[in-house]
Each structure stands twice: as structure tokens, then as C-alpha cells.
Amino acid sequence: MSALWRINLWVTVFFALVTLACSLLSLQQAMTDVKRELQSAESVVHYLKETAERDPASLQTRLTGSLRHVRIRWLAPGEEFPAGADSGLQAWLGHRLLADGPAPQVVDLRDGRRAWIAVDPRDEIDEILDSLVQLLGVCAMALLLSLLVIRWAVRRVMSMLNQLLGALRQVSNGDLNVHLPAEGIPEARQLAGHFNRMTAALAQSQADNTRLTQALLAVQEQERTHLAQALHDDLGQYVTGIRARACLLRLVTGQPTVLEQTVSQLEADCEHLQQGFRALVHDLYPVVLQHLPLEEAVELLARQCRDTHGIACDLRIEGALPALSGSDKTHLYRLLQEALTNVARHANATRVRIRLGQRAGRLRLLVRDNGRGAQQPPRPGVGLHSMCERARSLGGELRVICQPGAGWALALNIPLEAR
Known part of the structure; x- marks a missing residue:
């Protein structure tokens, strides 16, 4: 899942939680207000009952049809509850609202008719449902606008990140000649500048390492050449001279003067040879x-x-x-x-x-x-x-x-x- 989809999911979940919380609070507050109004309507129900018992004509439909929170129905002979009782969400909310409220009143009129008078919460329930629908609509519009704004704001950032990821892949593959365009928002320009300076520094370091490696190899070859020349031209000559004078000793055993001179030369060659070896060893370690x-x-x-x-x-x-x-x-x-x-x-x-x-x-x-x-x-x-x-x-x-x-x-x- 991309970063944009994750952000959209988080924002949607946040809006859903906020909407649920607001709906529960609104519903709780609305039910409290409705219960207070229905308690006020209870007195109207008792008044209508007493009035109908004295004057049945007062329950005419044109007089009671516009009442709020009160419901009047005529019962058939032997009927205790009106037919076609409400069901569904309104009935469930009505039972919740009237759980502790007054019971419906059945009035036996003097003319033989029977009337069922009860507190009616349907108007309030309709208002509650309308408020919830409006709240859900406002939250849905706010969520839609938020997602559109997020997409508009994140689109350029995501494009910049995709360019950066592509450039980093090239760098990881060894291509240090990649550059990011310094354009867009200030943060994108700063990021591009830092990235381009980083790749330039890496390319320069790579070139310096190559140059230093070549120089080290050249120095190594020079040291080997110097060592070979010292062993061959300098120390090798002393060894050759020592060997020649050692052979000469066999021929001059009867000539003390020449013998002493040859031994002195051998000692001098050995001293030079020892000094040469010391110099080489000191250079090496x-x-x-x-x-x-x-x-x-x-x-x-x-x-x-x-x-x-x-x-x-x-x-x-x-x-x-x-x-x-x-x-x-x-x-x-x-x-x-x-x-x-x-x-x-x-x-x-x-x-x-x-x-x-x-x-x-x-x-x-x-x-x-x-x-x-x-x-x-x-x-x-x-x-x-x-x-x-x-x-x-x-x-x-x-x-x-x-x-x-x-x-x-x-x-x-x-x-x-x-x-």
C-alpha cells in the first residue's frame, strides 16, 4: 500500500471515529431533550382524556389532528391496541423514549365509542433522524474535501519522493552521475541540492580513491624498483667484492702485507654491507x-x-x-x-x-x-x-x-x- 493510500485510510478512520462520537453525543442529548418534552405532553394526554369523557365531540379529527407529541386512534369493539402498530427504527426509538413514560389511555365515551390516547414521539424521532442524516452528510463532505486536499498537497511530495527513490536506486547500482532537478517547493529544492552535492562528493571521493590507488601502486612499484636496485647495484657489488677478495686470500697466504690489506678491505666491505642492510630494514620497518x-x-x-x-x-x-x-x-x-x-x-x-x-x-x-x-x-x-x-x-x-x-x-x- 502506498503512502497516499495509508494517509487516506488514516484520515478516513479518524473521520469515522469523530463522526461516531458526535452522533452518539447528539443522539444522547436529543433523547434527553425528547424525554423532557414527552413528559410535558403527558399532561396533554390527561387533559384530552378528561375532556373527552365530558364532551366526546372535543376529539374531532379537525381539532386533534395537528397536535404534536400526542396520538389519538379509535378502537374497534373489543380491540385493546390499535392495529398496524409501528415497527422498525422508529418503534425501537419510541420504546426507548417511552420506557419509563406514561402508558397509553383508553377512553370509553358516553356515545359508545372507545378512543386510544397516547404520547407520540414520532415527530421528535424524525427530527433526531434528520439531524443524524445532516451530521453524516456534513462529515462525508468534509472527509471528501479533506481527501481531495491531501491528494493535491501530497501529489507533488510523492512525485519528489519517487524521483528520490529512483535516483537512490541508480546510486546503489554505482551510477553517481544522477542529479535531481532543483524545482518545486522550497523543501524539494533543498533536498535536491543536498542530494546533488552528496552525489558530487561521492563521485569526487571515488575519483580520489582511484587516483590514490594508482599512486599507491606506482609508489609500490617504485619501492620495489628501489629495493631491487639497492640489492643489485649496491649490496650486490659488496657481496661480489667480498667473494673475490675471499678467493684472493688463498693466493696471498704467503704475502703478509697483501693479506693484511685484503682483510682490511673485507672488513670495510662487510661494514658497508651491514650499513646498507640496516638502511633497507629501517625503511621497511x-x-x-x-x-x-x-x-x-x-x-x-x-x-x-x-x-x-x-x-x-x-x-x-x-x-x-x-x-x-x-x-x-x-x-x-x-x-x-x-x-x-x-x-x-x-x-x-x-x-x-x-x-x-x-x-x-x-x-x-x-x-x-x-x-x-x-x-x-x-x-x-x-x-x-x-x-x-x-x-x-x-x-x-x-x-x-x-x-x-x-x-x-x-x-x-x-x-x-x-x-
């Missing part, structure tokens, strides 16, 4: 976190940034840092590492300031450089996107502030009470 506290790991990262890129790092750790899980320490370390890498690559800075500490139940990290700055990009790249994801994994909020000539500022705020 920060092993320092397993052996050093977070404060010392951050200090080591700042020194590496200074030694590698020549950027002065002003590091200040305010108080004791809270105990973090292994994954949280890794996310925080990698986030700071990515921030320093971005400073080295893009900021053209000579100094970077790092502040890390706990305050008011929150862990706060601030990284700010004195570089050239730039307008903040409308869409974050892979680096900024990875930092945002790490901040989300930490349950924190990451803000990046950048202005031309004022450098970059990165602020991370992590609540500790939920951790």
Missing part, C-alpha cells in the same frame, strides 16, 4: 622502536633528518610520554617520519621545529618548518593521505596549515582517555 623508547626513537629520527638533509631540527619533548601499544608507536613514528620527508622534499626549509608531549589528557605533536609554504592543495597526495589515515588509526585529529611564505604546520591531537 623502524626496528629502533623495538629497542628504544619512543622519546629516543624520535630523537634519533630528528638527528637522521639533520644529518641526511642538512635541516636543523629543534626537538622538544615535554614531559614523560604515555605508554602506547606497538601499533600506535609505529603509526606515530611513521607519521612524523613522513612529515619530515615532506619538509625535506617540498618545503625548501632550513629549520623544522618538533614539539611532542602530553597535556590535558591528550598527546600532541606539532611539526612546523620555515620553508616557502604554498597554497594547501585541494586534494591531498599519497603522503598526506597516508598521514591522515595513520591519524585516524590513532583515533586523533590531524590538521595541516599552510600559507605562502609562512611554511607548513602539522598538528596532531590524540585523546588518551579512550586508549
